[in-house]
Amino acid sequence: xxxxxxxxxxTASPSSYSGTPHITINHDAAVDLDSSTAFEGPEKLxxxxxxxxxxxxxxxxAPTGLKVVPAETWKEMLDLVNCKVLSVVESEHVDAYLLSExxxxxxxxxxxLKTCGTTTLLSGLPRILEVAATVACFPxxxxxxxxxxxxxxxxxxxxxxxxxxxxxxxQRGPHRSWRDEVKSLDRLFLGGSAYVIGKLNGEHWYxxxxxxxxxxxxxxxxDRRETETKPLDLPMSxxxxxxxxxxxxxxxxxxxxxxxxxxxxxxEQFYLDHASAVAECQFYDNAKKAPTNxxxxxxxxxxxxxxxxxxxxNGHIKTMEExxxxxxxxxxxxxxxxxxxxxxxxxxxxxxxxxxxxxxxSESCGLADVYxxxxxxxxxxxAFLFTPCGFSANGVIPAPEGPDATHYFTVHVTPEPNCxxxxxxxxxxxxxxxxxxxxxxxxxxxxFKPGRFSVTFFEGNKKLDGDDSFxxxxxxxxxxxxxxxxxxxxxxxRIVHDFDGYDLVFKYFEKLDYDGGGLRxxxxxx
Numbered sequence: 155x156x157x158x159x160x161x162x163x164x165t166a167s168p169s170s171y172s173g174t175p176h177i178t179i180n181h182d183a184a185v186d187l188d189s190s191t192a193f194e195g196p197e198k199l200x201x202x203x204x205x206x207x208x209x210x211x212x213x214x215x216a217p218t219g220l221k222v223v224p225a226e227t228w229k230e231m232l233d234l235v236n237c238k239v240l241s242v243v244e245s246e247h248v249d250a251y252l253l254s255e256x257x258x259x260x261x262x263x264x265x266x267l268k269t270c271g272t273t274t275l276l277s278g279l280p281r282i283l284e285v286a287a288t289v290a291c292f293p294x295x296x297x298x299x300x301x302x303x304x305x306x307x308x309x310x311x312x313x314x315x316x317x318x319x320x321x322x323x324x325q326r327g328p329h330r331s332w333r334d335e336v337k338s339l340d341r342l343f344l345g346g347s348a349y350v351i352g353k354l355n356g357e358h359w360y361x362x363x364x365x366x367x368x369x370x371x372x373x374x375x376x377d378r379r380e381t382e383t384k385p386l387d388l389p390m391s392x393x394x395x396x397x398x399x400x401x402x403x404x405x406x407x408x409x410x411x412x413x414x415x416x417x418x419x420x421x422e423q424f425y426l427d428h429a430s431a432v433a434e435c436q437f438y439d440n441a442k443k444a445p446t447n448x449x450x451x452x453x454x455x456x457x458x459x460x461x462x463x464x465x466x467x468n469g470h471i472k473t474m475e476e477x478x479x480x481x482x483x484x485x486x487x488x489x490x491x492x493x494x495x496x497x498x499x500x501x502x503x504x505x506x507x508x509x510x511x512x513x514x515x516s517e518s519c520g521l522a523d524v525y526x527x528x529x530x531x532x533x534x535x536x537a538f539l540f541t542p543c544g545f546s547a548n549g550v551i552p553a554p555e556g557p558d559a560t561h562y563f564t565v566h567v568t569p570e571p572n573c574x575x576x577x578x579x580x581x582x583x584x585x586x587x588x589x590x591x592x593x594x595x596x597x598x599x600x601x602f603k604p605g606r607f608s609v610t611f612f613e614g615n616k617k618l619d620g621d622d623s624f625x626x627x628x629x630x631x632x633x634x635x636x637x638x639x640x641x642x643x644x645x646x647x648r649i650v651h652d653f654d655g656y657d658l659v660f661k662y663f664e665k666l667d668y669d670g671g672g673l674r675x676x677x678x679x680x
Contacts, residue, residue, distance in 0.1 A: 193544070194324060195568035195575025196317040196412060197256050198275040200267045202282055203310040204292045206366070208247065208262040215292045219262030221249060223289045228258070231285060235278040237269055241509065243536045243550050247560035250548040252536050257548050257564040263310075268579070270566060274327035276314070276338045283307050283342070295370060306370055312343060314362040317412045317608060320573055332360050332383065340381050344369040348383040351649055351660045357608055359412075365654055406614035409591060411578040411598055415605030415668070421569035423519050425543040429511045432518055433504040512537030516547050520601045521565060524594065525551050525582060543569050551582050561586070567602070576602040596640055605668045607643075611659045615652070642666055 205211050208219065216222040228251065229239050237255040251258040255273050259266040265282060269275045286307035287294030294307040314335070319325060328338035336348045343364050352358030362381075422428045503510040516522055516537040525533055530551050537547035545567040553559045563580035578598045584591055595609060638645050640663055647662040 193568045193570065193573055194271050194319060194321050195414075195566070195573060195577070196319055197268045197270045197566065197577060198273065198316045198329065199314070199410075199579075200275055200279065201264060201311075201313040202279070202286075203264040203312070204286055204290075204307055205263040205310050211263060212293055216290050219292075220260050220265055220286060220290050221262050223260070223285055225249075225251075227285055227289060228260070231278050231281045232258070234281055235267070235269055235275050236273050237271075240538055240546075241536055243534050243548060245534075245550050245552065245560050247552075248550060248562060250536065250550050250562060250564075252538055252546060252548050256546065256566050259548075259562050259564075266562075268564065268566075270568075272324055272326050272329075274329060276328045276335060279338075279342065280304060280306065283309070303372075306342075308370060309343070309364070309368045311366055312339070312346070312362075312364045312368055314339060315610070316360055318358050318360070320414075320575070335360075336362060336381050336383065340371065342371055344371050346381050348381045349651075350383055350385050351651070351658075352608070352647055352662060354385070357606070357647070357662045359608060359610060359660055361658075363653065406581070406612075407583055408579065408581045408610075408612045409594065410610045411576075411595065411607055412610075413576045413578075413599070413602050413604035413607040414574060416567075416569060416574040416576060417603035417605075418571055418574075420603045421567075421571075421574060423515060424539070424545045424567045424569040426507055426511065426539055426541055429515050429518075429539055430505050433511060433514050434500075436514075437500065437504060507539055507541040509536070509538055511539040512545065512547065515539055515545055520597075521547060524597055525549060525563065525587065529587070530554050545569075549580075551580075553586060559586075576604065578602075592639070599640060599643070604665070606662070606664045609659070609661045609663070613657045613659075614655060615657050 204215075204220070211217075211219050225239070225242060232239065232253065237253045240252045240254060242252070243250040247261065249260045251260070253269065255271045256268045257266075258268070265286075267275060267278070267282075283294075283306035284304055286292045286309075287305050290307070292307035294305060295303070297303060297305045322331070328334050332348075332350070336346075339346055339348075339362050345368070346362055346364045349361045350358055351361060360383075423432075501510075513535070516535050521537075522535060527533060531554070532552045534550045535547055536550075537545070539545050545565070547565045549563040549565075551561045551563065553561070561580065561582040563578065563582065565576070565578050567576040568574060569576075580594070584594075587594070591611060599607065638648065638661070643663040643665055645661055645663055647660070649658075649660045651658045651660075
């Protein structure tokens with residue numbers, strides 16, 4: 155078996171440097187994972203903020219906020235959601251949990267939970283509020299058994315969203331319909347707003363959000379009204395943006411791509427058999443080139459991209475740190491010597507699901523190049539490949555010019571033809587990456603080659619008066635227009651909306667030669 159614990163004295167690994175992210179792997183949770191049946195790829199996404207930023211935590215809260223919460227406590231909460239922790243990448247500013255169904259990110263001031271399949275994400279929300287109160291010591295209300303309320307921290311703001319499901323009839327608990335999800339959220343929060351964005355008879359996206367300084371819902375009363383879902387099915391006028399300007403304080407922005415109808419041949423790289431074949435090719439190739447001193451060879455050579463001479467991407471989490479995978483040579487007499495044959499043992503990790511093949515896929519498919527190690531030397535990618543197919547990855551991206559901020563990206567792929575789906579989400583600010591949002595979108599789309607995809611882009615704003623807001627509105631309009639053009643695709647839909655503190659852009663694209671496929675509408679009602 156592979157020893158995935160990085161030795162403290164292993165200075166060849168960037169993870170051994172003080173202050174850099176490091177990984178913990180839960181091998182038990184990875185046993186018997188199977189994605190062989192039709193799978194609901196589109197995720198449910200929840201963000202719960204308990205303060206406006208990591209630097210503005212309430213005085214009464216723990217100094218590290220939510221990061222003080224032990225991993226075991228979060229695992230118990232995730233049992234309510236019906237998913238398990240596969241591994242954790244810990245860093246100073248964020249802990250990234252790779253889950254059996256998607257991901258969770260824990261910052262000092264907020265928690266982001268993203269789950270796919272038939273998970274019951276909202277079932278874990280009351281427990282999140284309770285943990286924030288009792289463990290992280292955020293301001294809260296105490297349990298009142300007589301009123302039927304539990305201990306819960308006051309959130310600063312809450313966001314819940316998802317794409318229309320591919321198989322809505324298979325959902326469980328509060329996720330059987332959008333109306334049920336809104337009711338579940340209304341039971342916890344006052345003043346929430348629910349929206350459906352996009353075409354109700356086509357691709358659309360649901361959003362529930364609260365205003366800053368969210369109030370908890372008091373004990374229910376018979377006459378309390380249900381939050382009405384508001385359709386946003388027409389683009390907003392540009393004049394509605396005339397009072398908006400980006401927030402320079404936190405550069406808070408989130409880009410999400412939701413891709414369906416993946417190219418069948420390209421999607422093969424996310425199958426275990428295909429990845430194992432690539433790994434075998436590289437194993438014997440590297441064994442011939444470097445039959446001795448294998449750990450150093452793994453560090454100095456390309457990390458398994460077939461035929462590649464690129465340097466090792468130090469930003470990757472390696473789950474094979476102490477495995478001498480190149481100390482022996484191939485047993486094939488046509489490739490290597492007889493003495494090599496006697497010594498060779500092909501690693502089991504290159505034939506089974508897990509982090510090893512996940513790392514190989516993240517490199518070979520091009521995911522590692524979205525935020526490259528040349529730009530982000532302390533970046534880490536934690537990836538997992540499932541049986542017989544399916545792929546998940548979390549990226550932890552420290553700011554390249556200092557330790558003041560750490561951002562993330564997360565990717566999840568369901569490659570089966572009858573339910574193919576891939577998602578990409580990141581909050582790395584465009585100002586930090588030095589790249590236009592459109593460039594990131596095009597690079598990600600080129601990796602997965604979807605027949606169609608939706609884009610949501612949240613960007614923080616603040617209100618100004620006068621000429622400044624007018625010029626900023628012009629800038630936003632120009633920026634929005636640039637993302638209209640994606641090579642090989644046509645934009646079908648675009649909606650722009652100004653929320654309190656945020657601008658939202660929703661867009662839907664189809665490939666130029668897209669034949670329409672079998673459009674799945676989603677819920678019959680909401």
